[in-house]
Amino acid sequence: MDRITAAEVFVAIAERGSMTAAAEALDMSRAMVTRYLAQMETWAEQRLLHRSTRSLSLTPAGEQALARCRQMLEIAAQMARPEHERAGMPRGMLRISCAQSLAESVLAAAVTAYLKRYPETAVDLHIGSQAVNLVEARIDLAIRITNDLDPNLIARPLASCASVICAAPAYIAAHGMPRQAQDLAMHNCLTYSYFGKSLWQLERAGQTLAVPVQGNLSANESSVLLAAAVAGAGIAMQPLYSAAPLLRSGQLVALLPGWQPQALGIHGIYASRRQMPAILRTMLDFLAERFAAEPGWQGAGTAARLPG
Structure with missing residues (x-):
């Protein structure tokens, strides 16, 4: 991690007495502030702050580190930034x-x-x-x-990423077309591991509906599910940017007109x-x-x- 930034973070914590206040002052996430402090203590090989639920205070090693960090920042401030x-x-x-x-x-x-x-x-x-x-x-x-x-x-x-509910003509010919959003619960739905694996959120004219779905194929990559849908494996909810060419070519068919999957x-x-x-x-x-x-x-x- 960058030592100059770590020094800035440590000085900000010491001066404000709070990691949250330091994060706000530096326009940085609190998680980043915590990681920089942890790295500072790793470099120092000892604890730099006494922590309690209400306050932070410097250890003797922290007092020495604070002085060195301020010196480092003064030197860094005098260095010219690259022309580009x-x-x-x-x-x-x-x-x-x-x-x-x-x-x-x-x-x-x-x-x-x-x-x-x-x-x-x-x-x-x-x-x-x-x-x-x-x-x-x-x-x-x-x-x-x-x-x-x-x-x-x-x-x-x-x-904003729109999605589409779709399936291959072969799947529709074999299993029928869902006429209502609730019909998805009776179909083989191809589910994505990181989003909407058991519930698909749909919207229509201000109405929202969470449809429980299940199927015999799930994956942690949506492009794999898209290929499976083209092969006739089941119904998929796909990003519109991925499915659009296949919908235009007829390899996939958009289902449930009027119902829109929740935009992301x-x-x-x-x-x-x-x-x-x-x-x-x-x-x-x-x-x-x-x-x-x-x-x-x-x-x-x-x-x-x-x-x-």
Whole structure:
């Protein structure tokens, strides 16, 4: 972890007497403040703070560490920032975490366009559906589709993700078309491990309905369930951006017109706004512009209203 930032965090804790107050002053999550303090104590090989339920106080080792941290920050403040950072030009490597379906459908092309615009940057993509610890995994930016945000992290809204209930014509021919939302409970539904595995949330004209679903196939990657749906395995709830080409080609059919699966937010998640690198700032701006320019993110889950 960065020692300068760790020193800033430790000084802020000592001066404000609270990790929560330090997090607010530094515009940083409390979880990040806790991790920086833990790393400081690891480097010092001894406890730096006495902790109680009501207050924090410095140990003798903490008093020495505080003086050294203040000296370090004074020296750091006198150092000139690199010219490209002063100019706000992005350089360097950005490590991004993203689910496979979103990476394949959207992010790969968006990152390619970003790298062309900023040729002195590089991106390291980490693909996976499970949320990762940004600090431990050394991830600068996580792109997540969720309505359940960790309050300890900072999130920038990028777009709204619509979904669609769909199945292959072969499945419908064999098992029939669900006519009402409640009919889903009688069908083989392909469920996603990280969201809505047993309940699918649907909306229509202000009415909300939670439909219990089950099936003989679940997975922790939505693109796998999409392929299974095309093969006729069952009914799937899929992000519209993934299912749209298959709905247009007729490989999948949108079900339950009028009922809309609950929309999810697409967010850029990062650990701290303080001293945000130019590459992270410009990537967030670029992705927000990219999503805003793409039609269909707010579209309903029916074939008639798919993005063109």
